[in-house]
Amino acid sequence: MTAPVASSRADRRGRVGAYGLWQFRDYLLDRGAPTFIVSSLFAYLTVAPMLPGLKRNMDTLPPKLIARWGGVDAARAVLMHDFNELFLRSFLGVVVFLGALFAMNGIVANDRKQGFYRFLFSKPISPSRYYGQAFVIHWAGFLVVAVVMTLIYGALVFPILSVPLVQALALMFLLYAGIAFLLSAAARWDWLSLVSVTVAASYLWSRYGASTSPFAKLLYLLPPLDRTSEIYSAVAKGDAIPWNLLQWYAGYGLVAYLLGLVVLRYRRLAIV
Amino acid sequence: MISFSHVSKSYRAVLGVGRVVPALVDFSLELREGEVFGLAGPNGAGKSTLISLLLGFLGPTEGEVAIDGLEPRRYVETRGVGYLSELVNIPAAWRVTAALHRYALLSGVPSAELGTRVQAAIAQLGLEEHKSKRVRQLSKGNLQRLGLAQALLSDARVIVLDEPTHGLDPVWTQRFRDIVTLLRRPDRTILIASHNLDELARLADRVGIIDRGRLQRIVDVRATERDVVEGAAYRIVVTRGEERVVEHFPSARALGRGEFELTGISLDVINLGVGALIAEGALVNALYPVHSALEQQFREAVGAKEEPS
Numbered sequence: 001m002t003a004p005v006a007s008s009r010a011d012r013r014g015r016v017g018a019y020g021l022w023q024f025r026d027y028l029l030d031r032g033a034p035t036f037i038v039s040s041l042f043a044y045l046t047v048a049p050m051l052p053g054l055k056r057n058m059d060t061l062p063p064k065l066i067a068r069w070g071g072v073d074a075a076r077a078v079l080m081h082d083f084n085e086l087f088l089r090s091f092l093g094v095v096v097f098l099g100a101l102f103a104m105n106g107i108v109a110n111d112r113k114q115g116f117y118r119f120l121f122s123k124p125i126s127p128s129r130y131y132g133q134a135f136v137i138h139w140a141g142f143l144v145v146a147v148v149m150t151l152i153y154g155a156l157v158f159p160i161l162s163v164p165l166v167q168a169l170a171l172m173f174l175l176y177a178g179i180a181f182l183l184s185a186a187a188r189w190d191w192l193s194l195v196s197v198t199v200a201a202s203y204l205w206s207r208y209g210a211s212t213s214p215f216a217k218l219l220y221l222l223p224p225l226d227r228t229s230e231i232y233s234a235v236a237k238g239d240a241i242p243w244n245l246l247q248w249y250a251g252y253g254l255v256a257y258l259l260g261l262v263v264l265r266y267r268r269l270a271i272v
Numbered sequence: 273m274i275s276f277s278h279v280s281k282s283y284r285a286v287l288g289v290g291r292v293v294p295a296l297v298d299f300s301l302e303l304r305e306g307e308v309f310g311l312a313g314p315n316g317a318g319k320s321t322l323i324s325l326l327l328g329f330l331g332p333t334e335g336e337v338a339i340d341g342l343e344p345r346r347y348v349e350t351r352g353v354g355y356l357s358e359l360v361n362i363p364a365a366w367r368v369t370a371a372l373h374r375y376a377l378l379s380g381v382p383s384a385e386l387g388t389r390v391q392a393a394i395a396q397l398g399l400e401e402h403k404s405k406r407v408r409q410l411s412k413g414n415l416q417r418l419g420l421a422q423a424l425l426s427d428a429r430v431i432v433l434d435e436p437t438h439g440l441d442p443v444w445t446q447r448f449r450d451i452v453t454l455l456r457r458p459d460r461t462i463l464i465a466s467h468n469l470d471e472l473a474r475l476a477d478r479v480g481i482i483d484r485g486r487l488q489r490i491v492d493v494r495a496t497e498r499d500v501v502e503g504a505a506y507r508i509v510v511t512r513g514e515e516r517v518v519e520h521f522p523s524a525r526a527l528g529r530g531e532f533e534l535t536g537i538s539l540d541v542i543n544l545g546v547g548a549l550i551a552e553g554a555l556v557n558a559l560y561p562v563h564s565a566l567e568q569q570f571r572e573a574v575g576a577k578e579e580p581s
Binding site for chain 2: 012013014015016018019022114115116117118119120121122123124125126268269270
């Protein structure tokens with residue numbers, strides 16, 4: 001029988017920072033890959049039916065259009081730009097929402113439900129530090145996946161990668177992911193709750209957003225998700241991003257994330 | 273080192289509506305540095321709740337739990353506890369070596385020692401031939417050994433083992449005892465919760481018997497072994513002259529193959545009878561109590577409704 005494996009160096013904090021590489025790997029395999037596959041499938045199903053029409057229009061440009069844009073290449077560029085705008089407007093919302101859903105689904109709740117927390121948190125680490133870091137890593141992982149997808153789209157169809165696009169992806173992700181993180185820290189059915197909150201916020205803001213009733217102020221407990229298309233349209237058109245709205249969204253997500261950390265600090269792990 | 277002071281824990285239904293189920297009631301206990309403390313009790317006695325309170329996975333409804341003077345969660349988050357849970361829950365897709373690397377990192381093992389420490393744990397728990405397997409491919413016994421390996425990666429001063437030999441074969445059960453012996457240290461406290469009283473009798477210095485959420489008694493195992501329990505049942509095995517046993521012990525019950533059970537007879541009478549048997553040429557092969565001293569105590573504390581393993 002060999003001697004006990006442990007050395008005599010005691011009272012050492014867990015190396016959560018170094019564990020980040022494992023969290024990044026877990027993200028890519030368990031969450032990033034499904035995000036990539038489902039989003040790519042969505043992109044393909046959106047783009048594929050539109051491509052023959054686009055090609056036809058490119059091949060048979062009306063003389064009036066060529067004259068208007070000052071040449072065949074310029075007219076084709078305009079057509080391509082319109083096509084991308086149409087695609088991006090629908091695609092961005094889907095990829096951000098799905099990306100956040102995949103990245104945050106059960107991020108805390110699964111470990112609780114499946115009992116993984118027992119070995120993890122008998123180590124000298126705190127749940128808020130561990131999951132707080134996981135959130136940031138999943139966020140970064142999502143951006144990597146999103147950038148790879150836009151690069152592939154750019155190589156196959158038309159370049160779309162831009163700083164405003166990445167900013168919009170990052171901050172809109174923060175909104176949904178922050179809410180999902182809080183829900184996962186506090187409850188079991190986090191993915192269902194995220195869908196419910198998204199649908200409820202979207203519906204209530206569009207229905208009562210203009211109301212002058214004092215009760216309408218309660219709407220500010222939810223983000224105005226009926227206006228997300230303003231962000232995606234601005235990015236798609238290449239217009240100035242409505243920063244006030246984007247900051248509203250990102251701030252809401254950030255507050256939800258911080259509340260999630262508070263929940264993790266005080267909520268007992270064995271309570272599912 | 274570890275103290276439970278008038279700790280109660282009740283479970284309530286969702287939103288506080290419905291029946292309140294008491295899991296622990298006014299539980300007080302002190303565990304000392306350097307000791308191996310056993311925790312025995314029937315199913316549902318409150319052992320798992322007690323361990324969850326000790327690790328800060330649950331909070332007490334009343335009373336206080338402290339490790340080294342600190343609130344449990346604070347202690348665990350700063351120093352860590354070597355912990356093996358009753359159910360070994362490790363993500364099924366993880367490979368054995370990778371799982372131990374992960375747990376070693378989270379235990380604070382420095383990079384320079386990481387590989388050696390993980391390899392040592394694999395060797396100590398006999399997992400060499402399984403180290404590339406995924407967790408889902410492990411048998412119950414191997415999974416239990418992996419659970420034990422991750423608990424021993426750090427140099428924790430508090431080690432909590434919940435049903436540690438559950439699923440282990442006899443060879444590894446024996447090796448587990450050797451491991452616990454090696455883990456003993458003057459500044460370390462080891463808590464072992466088990467249904468297996470024989471195991472606790474071999475390993476623990478003291479055993480707390482818990483039933484229906486209450487600490488029924490604490491048994492000092494070493495002292496108890498020397499105690500004489502009057503009226504306890506004994507078995508005698510005689511290989512020659514077995515026909516004479518009933519002459520000296522009229523109430524003896526023959527079990528066959530020279531084995532007899534003696535019940536309700538004092539040790540003095542048993543000694544006299546055995547002496548006479550030997551003097552008459554009988555060959556007494558063995559004389560032993562039917563139940564160990566700890567088992568006797570357990571039966572008294574919990575009642576005969578629960579048969580210990």
